[in-house]
Amino acid sequence: MFPFVLAAVVLAALAAPAAAQRNLVIAAQTPPSALDPHFHNTTNNSMVLRQIFEPLFELDTKAQRQPRLAESLRMIDPLTWEVKLRAGVRFHDGTPFEADDVAYTFARVPTVPNSPALFTPAVRTISAIEIKDPRTIILRTREPNPLLPIDLTGPPILSRRVHGENPATSDFTSGRLAIGTGPYRYASYIHNERLEVTRNPDYWGPAEPWDRVTFRYIPQGGSRMAALLSGEVDLIDYVPLQDVPRLERDPRFALFGVDSVTFVYLAPDAMRETTPFAFDRQGKPLPRNPLADRRVREAMSLAIPRQNIAERLYHGQARAADQFAAPVAEHRLPNLPPLPHDPARARALLAEAGYPQGFRLTIHGPNGFFPGDDSLLQALAQSFTRAGIETAVETLPPATLFTRATNREFSLFMTYFSSYLTINPMRQVAMTRNPELGHGPFNRQRYSNPAMDVPLAEAMSTMDPERREILTQQAAQALLDDKGLLPIIFLRNVWAGKRDKLTYEPSPVNHTSALYARPVP
Template sequence: MLRSALLATCMLAAGLAAAQAPAQAQPQPQPTRTLTIGMAGIPTGMDPHYHSSNNNNAQLRQIFNPLLDLDTQSRIFPVLAESWRNIDDLTWEFRLREGVRFHDGTPFEAEDVAFSFARVPQVPNSPGPFTPMVRTIAEVRIIDPRTIHVITREPAPFFDRDITAIMILSRRIHANAVLGDFNQGRALIGTGAYRHVSYAQGERHEFTRNPDFWGPRPAWDRVITRYMTNNGARVAALLAGDVDLIDAVPVQDVQRLSQDPRLAVFTADSITTSYLMPDTVRDQAPFVTDKQGNPLPRNPLRDLRVRQAISLAIPREAIVSRLLVGQGRAAEQFAAPALPDRVQGLPPMATDLARARALLAEAGFPDGFRMTIHGPNGFIPSDADILQAIAQGLTRIGIETRVEVLPPANFFTRATAREFGMFMTTFTTSTAANMLRQVVATRDPVTGFGPFNRQHYSNPAVDAPLSEALRTMNPERRLALTAQAMRAATDDLGVIPVHYLRVSWAAQRARVRYDASPIWYTNALLASPAE
């Protein structure tokens, strides 16, 4: 785990110094270590409770801490809570770390945990809220200054995993903080390993080591993240030595950079799935017309046969093998292969253009129709190219398809406002049940289900077993219910899976090692000096 690696590094450095120094030698000042990162994705907001996106979460983890976190093997480890346990089906006990302070000296207290959990559902205008992670909390009881009990309304088997997503804020510092306060840096005060120095949205973010950090000394004294959405510019900056580390290595450059003796490439099979989400609800879908641009008498995306035809037209294997040069895997369900509760043994999703045309004819669209699919540009490797490949496949079966890509912040705002007929995006999580809960389950503000269900899809065959799974403590029964819900989602194609991401980072070999994250987090916490 990360904290163990940091601690080991610090102990090793201390041991070497002791062995080599003269008995009476005075301590020598340590050279300043600066890490410069070229990052492809631009965060959409600096409030850690505003938008659950990989870019946001990765950057903000350097400043803020959760109670518990996930390492790069998806194992839970303690952070602000030094231990935790399930007392009974409804009660979780957390023992809080002692002596932790926020960057301005404000002490971390048990009341801050209650404040943070309560704040999450109140953040306005979130394009991707964290609400499901705290949806089951009925009460937070402060037993003593270092012990809290979280009482849930129903059994919540994933609660400890869920709250790894929730950064802990201070009720004293952040009680009235809004998104603008975080974006301007005024509220970027956490308990994390790095302190905020400056932030220019879309350009760069600078951090400095927190000298009062409660954990092992961070590896870097200064961290500069440069937001570089252009693939060529990002690779060129690495080759020129202007940055030490880049993420989202273009798929066509992975092999070339791997063979460069000056560089090291670090790769992981992610727990991220790319998918299409069609509008299956409204009678008229935006950007879906006949081939002359006129409204259709009905929304074709509501017909399962049309969704099946779309899926059959997607050249998944060709996208992975040719377009992504093997950097990924064709999807056969919504959940990525590394997720422990995914369905086993599902067949590959076929590509069959003749069958797709026949299904369109059966659905009453023998001549097809016209559609625009939308997506973010620069959010995942080759996203615009993947969309073009999908559009070409759909056009071959008679669905005349155009592509429009947008900057991620604009895209997610418009997708949440339901401005698209069909769009492509991704979802990352550590359990299949949570993927379904967040993206496929019927939207419900009371339970917090479906915050990423931007097209308001609804399917009782998914909701019923999923709801039961999420309150079932027995792991075998929970696995069976999750599989039932996943099969229903796969059969109905309310979301149409495309591929599972393989993600890569490249670094100056003599400078940096990187612990490649299946969550595709890019930050200084996962980077260590190469020496």
């Protein structure tokens, strides 16, 4: 009888259905500009690529530093840090992660060609990397760097053996070099359309619950909503503002929201003698740049009805910005009053600056980069026009916008920045640009203000936290007083998903990632 019993067992096993795969489909607003993890230090790249590649450390959704490819960081003295690396990690092709890969990665970071914004600030102070043993490296810095623990959450680590000398960004985007140590592996990518990743079965950490994750890139909010309502996707980001109440009432869906560390701002061309998109009332180019006059920049700030924008345009899903730092940012300026809205004073300042009849201006910004970005641009243009600056709007895809902004093609453009620190956006966006030192990689208008730079530079090398706070706030006040950048609103981040399928841990830095999605038990 035994052979017949065995045969029956085999047949039953063959007939049993395979375990169902857990797949996740996410509709995201903004695609990555490339799959090279060092090409563009921006949210829409990082949130996707951190699933495939990993840094030494990671900031979680509570702004706590968590170990990834490194297990610990210890300061030996103000110029020397010891990093203990994780053992047993392999890249997706089986190549082991080694200490030398850290040195290789940090050397590559400042050299990536055609980057809109490099990770150079994260490695700017490191002067030498010494391998003490296979799991221990010593980082030596040219000056004290209190931000190094945060900096090491930046650049994802590549492999010297896998990625080789001078790897091309195009080879990452094609998938050939999209090989990391992360919990998901590259499967396929169609630029601006979709990215597919699969679970890494050999991941060093806990296994992810999703077998396959598909990101569909749908820039239109209404189209993302339609995909969710029809069941085509399981999760969407940047829920359209007007649809939040509707989804709150629909039992099929759950909303996942959090106050973000993201602030939207305007970057005026304040440093050049002439600027390309400023004209007189007859449409002729102005002989001098009006935005170089602080009074004009202050007039523009006074023209912005920030509270009305937050309450009416954003339906309460934003807050009026009072400075160039998020509400929870460390060392932000305390107890500031709201930035004033005073169109009459704005017109008086324009007349004082030599523009009693105002002038014409074009403002540029993204379409499909954050909720309501095109509507916000229109609202800003109307506000400036009422104050005497006849303003037109031109919206662009994010990748095009940032490429042109880096080339200094705009007079005024709108974007956003996310950070848990006050010092970080200033050193990245407002500090006088210096590629060798890694200062100002996002300073696309080449703003320069010694009253801000001097205390900021000292703060960046001051280990005493109390002294660093004083210096950071001194720099922040100088930037605010000069109106070198014009803060508008602080965003609130909202995702929506199928209630019976998943939960989502909302990210204050706007990361839409499978790493934050978990199946409903």
